[in-house]
Amino acid sequence: MxxxxxxxxxxxxxxxxxxxxxxxxxxxxxxxxxxxxxxxxxxxxxxxxxxxxxxxxxxxxxxxxxxxxxxxxxxxxxxxxxxxxxxxxxxxxxxxxxxxxxxxxxxxxxxxxxxxxxxxxxxxxxxxxxxxxxxxxxxxxxxxxxxxxxxxxxxxxxxxxALATGYFGAQLGGITEGDVVVVFGAGPVGLYAARSAWLMGAGRVIVVDHLEYRLEKARTFAHAETLNFAEYDDIVVEMKKTTGYLGADVAIDAVGAEADGDLLQHVTGAKLKLQGGSPVALNWAIDSVRKGGTVSVMGAYGPIFSAVKFGDAVNKGLTLRMNQCxxxxxxxxxxxxxxxxxxxxxxxxxxxxxxxxxxxxxxxxxxxxxxxxxxxxxxxxx
Structure with a gap:
């Protein structure tokens, strides 16, 4: 064959x-x-x-x-x-x-x-x-x-x-009626997660990416608001502004291991075989969700020792839910x-x-x- x-x-x-x-x-x-x-x-x-x-x-x-x-x-x-x-x-x-x-x-x-x-x-x-x-x-x-x-x-x-994983990511968020949901990553899984969030009662869905053609698909397929993180000095600050300085109720990490801009990831992952991921999108999710909110992770990660803001998650009282679908x-x-x-x-x-x-x-x-x-x-x- x-x-x-x-x-x-x-x-x-x-x-x-x-x-x-x-x-x-x-x-x-x-x-x-x-x-x-x-x-x-x-x-x-x-x-x-x-x-x-x-x-x-x-x-x-x-x-x-x-x-x-x-x-x-x-x-x-x-x-x-x-x-x-x-x-x-x-x-x-x-x-x-x-x-x-x-x-x-x-x-x-x-x-x-x-x-x-x-x-x-x-x-x-x-x-x-x-x-x-x-x-x-x-x-x-x-x-x-x-x-x-x-x-x-x-x-x-x-x-x-792809569809099952996106739907699962929305499920893990425990979305309730009227929730503000932010999805990091406008690849297929993120787009399916954003579309699924509406089925679970979301009142507002925001998708974050840096590729305009994917953000356009987020608007047309997922009926979501969009933010291009490349246009802002700090996407977390922008997320806080757009949510009345509270943060989203649910943040979904649909990016995983290959978040943009992490040279350390490529050195330790591709060269030294020490890890399978960058924490950029995950940290954005932790920082962008409100206190007492939920972070759902179904982006693909391997073994990772990078600096995840776990202390911030603890102090904000966040619920972190994750798994392979x-x-x-x-x-x-x-x-x-x-x-x-x-x-x-x-x-x-x-x-x-x-x-x-x-x-x-x-x-x-x-x-x-x-x-x-x-x-x-x-x-x-x-």
Whole structure:
């Protein structure tokens, strides 16, 4: 098969790899019909996540058709059209039993915190991802779901991470009716979080970014007010001004590890492999929220020792809530919202890139070229 392969920071290419096989009776092999490049894939692409090994295939957002199933699989049949959450989870451990699928205890021998993630370094289990023609799907009776007939592939693939994570970020904020919500980051996850905040009763939604084309999308897709942090000496001061000097009720960090302007991050992350993140956006969130407010974090971070303003969070009496999204837990409610016509996930898709040109796709997305917001990958494009 053809698959995207990592060859080092900023170096990806398409190579021939063996089609994955059934390694466990509860595995399935899925022929990928559509995948995506996620903003968190850029952390790998830039060499910022520890233990990202040469030869790895990225991609944790994908949908496809079941190609083969192991002898123990009961819920899937060859030919089923399936959506696969980015979390790999067993479904039966202490954490899975409590819906914490992203914290599964049985799928990642390399960490005690996060479970398995497709195509996201050996820190997250070392599983190959879906930016390929085929992918092995462990625990096939637990993770994948058959795609409803009314849902097309372009919308379904966005539920495997970006939309579910944005919705989860708004959930973590504990938004109540009339709340002022500020979202840091106008990438796909931030835009979905901003749109989801309205569904949870927000009275005002503000999105902060520095790329004008993304802020325009925040205005048109998420119906949000916008602030370009590059236009202000101190974006926190501006946030205080625009909220009557109180601060927002809820701040959502949808930026994560690659906040702009942190040279230390690149030195310690890319060169010394000591961390996977910059605290810039997180500190803005802590400073911008009111006393007694809530900070929701679902931006992707690796191990981080940078100077997070934890003392300020303590003294302001903040509630900090965070996790990797337990994707499958979000699907029933999101299906209801989509069937009701509240929005269409694929409205954020700007690029559809054949797998053979994925290196160019990473370059476009990473460099914020051509108005790129969300690129999809088509493995078998004509």
């Amino acid at each position: 053809r698959a995207m392969v990592y060859r080092g920071p900023y170096k990806v290419r398409v190579e021939e790899k063996d089609i994955p096989t059934i390694e466990h009776p509860n595995d399935a092999v899925v022929r990928v019909s559509m995948a995506a490049i996620c903003g968190s894939d850029l952390h790998l692409y830039h060499g910022l996540m520890p233990d990202t090994r040469v030869g790895t295939t990225f991609g944790h957002e994908f949908v496809g058709v079941v190609h083969e199933v192991g002898p123990s699989v009961q819920n899937l049949r060859v030919g089923d059209r399936v959506m696969v959450p980015f979390n790999i989870f067993c479904g039966s451990c202490f954490f899975c039993a409590r819906g914490l699928y992203s914290n599964c205890h049985n799928v990642n021998p390399n960490a005690t915190a996060v479970g398995g993630i497709y195509g996201y370094s050996h820190t997250c289990g070392g599983y190959d991802g879906g930016q390929a023609e085929y992918v092995r799907v462990p625990f096939a009776d637990v993770g994948p779901s058959i795609i409803p007939a009314w849902l097309d592939d372009e919308d379904a693939v966005l539920l495997t991470d 337990p994707v499958k837990r979000q699907w029933p409610r999101l299906f209801e919202h989509l069937q009701a016509g509240y929005f269409r996930p694929s409205d954020l898709v700007t690029h559809r890139i054949p797998l053979e040109h994925i290196a160019e796709g990473y370059h476009i997305f990473s460099s914020k070229l051509d108005g790129c917001i969300k690129p999809l990958i088509v493995p078998n494009a004509a």
